Amino acid sequence: MPRFTYAPAPESRAVVDLKPSYGLFIDGEFVDPFDGEHFKTENPSSQEVLAEVGSAGHADVDRAVAAARRAQEQVWGPMPGKERAKYIFRVARILQERSRELAVLETLDNGKPIRESRDVDIPLAAAHFFYHAGWADKLAYAGLGPDPRPLGVVAQVIPWNFPLLMAAWKLAPALATGNTCVLKPAETTPLSALLLAEILQQAELPPGVVNIITGAGATGAALVAHPGIDKVAFTGSTEVGKQIQRTLAGTGKRLTLELGGKAANVVFDDAPLSQAVEGIVNGIFFNQGQVCCAGSRLLVQESIAEGLVEALKRRLETLRLGDPLDKNTDIGAINSMQQLDKIRELAASGETEGAQRWSPACELPERGYWFPPTVFTDVVPAQRIAREEIFGPVLSVLTFRTPDEAVEKANNTTYGLSAGVWTEKGSRILHMASRLRAGVVWANTFNRFDPSSPFGGYRESGFGREGGRHGLAAYLKSALGSDRA
Amino acid sequence: MPERAGIAELADLARSELSLRRFLHGLPGVDQVGAEARAASLATRSIKAGAKLWAIDAAISMVDLTTLEGADTPGKVRALCGKARRPSPHDRSVPPVAAVCVYPDLVPCAKIALAGSAVKVASVATAFPSGRASLPVKLADVADAVAAGADEVDMVIDRGAFLAGHYGLVLDEVRAVKAVCGRAHLKVILETGELVTYDNVRRACWTAMIGGADFVKTSTGKISPASTLPVALVMLEAVRDFADASGRAVGVKVAGGIRSTKDAIRYLVLVNEVAGEAWLEPDLFRIGASSLLNDLLMQRYKQQSGAYAGSQDFSIE
Numbered sequence: 001m002p003r004f005t006y007a008p009a010p011e012s013r014a015v016v017d018l019k020p021s022y023g024l025f026i027d028g029e030f031v032d033p034f035d036g037e038h039f040k041t042e043n044p045s046s047q048e049v050l051a052e053v054g055s056a057g058h059a060d061v062d063r064a065v066a067a068a069r070r071a072q073e074q075v076w077g078p079m080p081g082k083e084r085a086k087y088i089f090r091v092a093r094i095l096q097e098r099s100r101e102l103a104v105l106e107t108l109d110n111g112k113p114i115r116e117s118r119d120v121d122i123p124l125a126a127a128h129f130f131y132h133a134g135w136a137d138k139l140a141y142a143g144l145g146p147d148p149r150p151l152g153v154v155a156q157v158i159p160w161n162f163p164l165l166m167a168a169w170k171l172a173p174a175l176a177t178g179n180t181c182v183l184k185p186a187e188t189t190p191l192s193a194l195l196l197a198e199i200l201q202q203a204e205l206p207p208g209v210v211n212i213i214t215g216a217g218a219t220g221a222a223l224v225a226h227p228g229i230d231k232v233a234f235t236g237s238t239e240v241g242k243q244i245q246r247t248l249a250g251t252g253k254r255l256t257l258e259l260g261g262k263a264a265n266v267v268f269d270d271a272p273l274s275q276a277v278e279g280i281v282n283g284i285f286f287n288q289g290q291v292c293c294a295g296s297r298l299l300v301q302e303s304i305a306e307g308l309v310e311a312l313k314r315r316l317e318t319l320r321l322g323d324p325l326d327k328n329t330d331i332g333a334i335n336s337m338q339q340l341d342k343i344r345e346l347a348a349s350g351e352t353e354g355a356q357r358w359s360p361a362c363e364l365p366e367r368g369y370w371f372p373p374t375v376f377t378d379v380v381p382a383q384r385i386a387r388e389e390i391f392g393p394v395l396s397v398l399t400f401r402t403p404d405e406a407v408e409k410a411n412n413t414t415y416g417l418s419a420g421v422w423t424e425k426g427s428r429i430l431h432m433a434s435r436l437r438a439g440v441v442w443a444n445t446f447n448r449f450d451p452s453s454p455f456g457g458y459r460e461s462g463f464g465r466e467g468g469r470h471g472l473a474a475y476l477k478s479a480l481g482s483d484r485a
Numbered sequence: 486m487p488e489r490a491g492i493a494e495l496a497d498l499a500r501s502e503l504s505l506r507r508f509l510h511g512l513p514g515v516d517q518v519g520a521e522a523r524a525a526s527l528a529t530r531s532i533k534a535g536a537k538l539w540a541i542d543a544a545i546s547m548v549d550l551t552t553l554e555g556a557d558t559p560g561k562v563r564a565l566c567g568k569a570r571r572p573s574p575h576d577r578s579v580p581p582v583a584a585v586c587v588y589p590d591l592v593p594c595a596k597i598a599l600a601g602s603a604v605k606v607a608s609v610a611t612a613f614p615s616g617r618a619s620l621p622v623k624l625a626d627v628a629d630a631v632a633a634g635a636d637e638v639d640m641v642i643d644r645g646a647f648l649a650g651h652y653g654l655v656l657d658e659v660r661a662v663k664a665v666c667g668r669a670h671l672k673v674i675l676e677t678g679e680l681v682t683y684d685n686v687r688r689a690c691w692t693a694m695i696g697g698a699d700f701v702k703t704s705t706g707k708i709s710p711a712s713t714l715p716v717a718l719v720m721l722e723a724v725r726d727f728a729d730a731s732g733r734a735v736g737v738k739v740a741g742g743i744r745s746t747k748d749a750i751r752y753l754v755l756v757n758e759v760a761g762e763a764w765l766e767p768d769l770f771r772i773g774a775s776s777l778l779n780d781l782l783m784q785r786y787k788q789q790s791g792a793y794a795g796s797q798d799f800s801i802e
Binding site for chain 1: 514522537539540
């Protein structure tokens with residue numbers, strides 16, 4: 001019998017004021033969708049319906065784009081950068097002030113542990129607004145020519161894995177560079193973006209500068225195909241990214257895509273092993289593995305593989321899965337039934353194809369969408385679990401013998417978003433970083449983010465960078481011609 | 486995660502300065518940023534209600550109630566021993582602490598004051614806190630404490646020798662002190678604030694454990710920084726890995742600057758999630774402290790009654 005059993009330590013829900021129904025945020029106001037359609041959003045850890053939100057149709061998209069155009073031409077575009085900065089700083093400060101409310105709401109709607117929404121999602125979202133507010137009056141010094149200009153109206157479609165953080169990644173650079181936005185949050189996680197809309201009202205952001213329209217895939221499709229927009233920024237699945245690229249082909253509209261990944265986390269025999277274990281855990285079980293840059297392929301040097309996997313399993317036995325609002329929860333709920341089905345199907349394929357499946361002893365709650373932390377060993381590169389993005393808490397362990405083989409296996413993927421290298425040898429880190437085909441390479445860490453650090457991939461992981469000076473280029477017309485994001 | 490080996494094989498590693506050095510430098514490195522992030526993450530655990538009460542009582546039973554001042558007198562030591570036997574005069578359900586820790590010359594006084602109780606007498610020795618004396622002087626210091634009845638000896642390693650790379654010298658001293666200890670338990674103080682790097686802490690842990698330490702201990706309390714969560718993390722990993730390799734469980738004692746219940750509970754969480762719950766008992770985990778005990782009593786009272794008591798409600802020692 002365990003002697004030190006942590007008592008439940010739930011964060012209070014009282015801080016969140018949930019409305020039964022939410023409209024669309026267009027031109028500074030909450031309005032009902034034109035045709036009155038709504039859909040429900042639920043708490044994935046309990047399947048409790050949280051609220052209903054408006055489903056935006058073509059007419060609503062028209063309204064939102066028109067409001068954004070008007071605001072861009074009359075208010076936001078002509079406004080001096082130092083004035084825009086004041087609004088963006090104000091938004092950042094209010095995000096910090098209301099961080100607990102945002103964290104609880106994010107956890108309710110998404111299913112992620114409150115520890116993560118509190119310590120990662122919300123602080124990083126505020127940091128993105130702070131960082132980009134600082135750029136707003138310094139764009140002439142961003143290396144994009146003496147007077148880079150905004151693109152105009154930007155359509156932004158974001159995923160459900162980091163709802164508020166992705167909204168911040170998209171909105172902050174667009175606003176700093178003088179663009180106006182129509183943002184569509186994911187169907188299963190619209191609530192934090194709608195609270196952000198309230199915060200934008202509180203910050204007295206001029207009407208129309210940011211419009212937030214909720215809806216399913218059809219809403220997103222209508223938005224990205226709208227003739228009134230100048231750019232699309234999309235984060236989500238590779239499949240949808242390809243559709244968007246087809247839609248925009250030949251229109252002259254700008255596009256940045258941040259898509260899937262199947263990152264290799266490469267552990268050499270001279271790695272700091274205890275920290276490598278933590279990095280592996282953080283790489284694949286952070287946010288239940290529902291992370292595009294998740295370290296889903298562990299590539300470990302064969303000479304230490306047995307001991308490392310053993311240490312990893314011991315560590316996984318200590319992970320606490322359960323109520324996402326409990327401050328001691330490490331693993332929360334999967335965001336939706338649809339995603340859970342996908343994870344189950346791919347995990348089953350791993351077993352069928354001959355890999356060894358292991359999970360720690362852990363009881364899954366009866367209601368809600370849950371999947372235990374899972375490790376596959378004896379994985380070979382030809383199996384689906386070594387190639388396809390699972391987007392869940394499932395790790396595939398492969399081995400290598402030499403640095404060359406590590407590089408070859410790490411790059412043997414259609415994706416190219418992120419990678420990790422674990423070694424105490426500095427020269428090896430640099431050698432690996434220059435040969436790994438990934439937009440982000442972490443050395444002796446994983447899943448670390450900072451607004452000053454550009455993030456993005458290549459090949460089927462997309463193109464364009466978000467964050468840092470490079471991220472600004474994706475939202476500016478430059479006289480230097482370096483504006484291809 | 487070294488290869489599996491019995492105690493004999495581990496002792497064999499230490500047959501020469503060269504093989505000991507090869508072994509210690511072959512241990513996996515510690516990444517500072519990663520270790521500190523892991524410790525910080527575990528520090529966010531929220532321990533409430535019954536779990537908090539359990540942790541408070543566990544912490545009380547793991548305290549080495551300590552006075553190590555030049556101004557220590559028999560009267561001061563007797564007062565400390567009284568507190569150690571029964572931390573709260575009002576509440577008999579409060580467990581006694583694990584030990585009272587004093588300088589060697591006050592061991593006889595503590596023995597008398599603690600006679601008939603389960604509280605152990607621990608004595609610092611080996612030219613504490615600096616350890617700057619010859620080996621015969623250090624061993625005489627230990628023999629003196631043991632002869633006076635010390636149940637536990639807290640020795641300091643020769644940090645100068647360690648930093649100069651003379652690991653064999655450090656090991657030999659630990660072994661020599663262990664031999665003089667006889668049945669007394671040996672705690673080996675690493676003084677991690679002087680070793681500075683986590684790699685050094687891990688190597689010093691292994692040196693002490695191979696030398697026969699029953700406990701590895703962070704600090705003398707005389708050097709800043711004393712115990713920190715990441716240092717304790719690295720030491721708890723070391724004792725866990727040593728137990729895997731040798732089958733022998735070595736304890737960990739954290740000391741210096743641990744004053745609040747919140748701090749103490751953070752250490753217990755670390756023990757629970759790093760070394761495992763087998764280490765959550767006074768035989769394998771200790772907290773060297775003085776003012777901590779009253780804060781634990783205050784929080785215990787708060788947890789049971791719902792109200793805070795004033796500082797005057799708790800005895801000073």
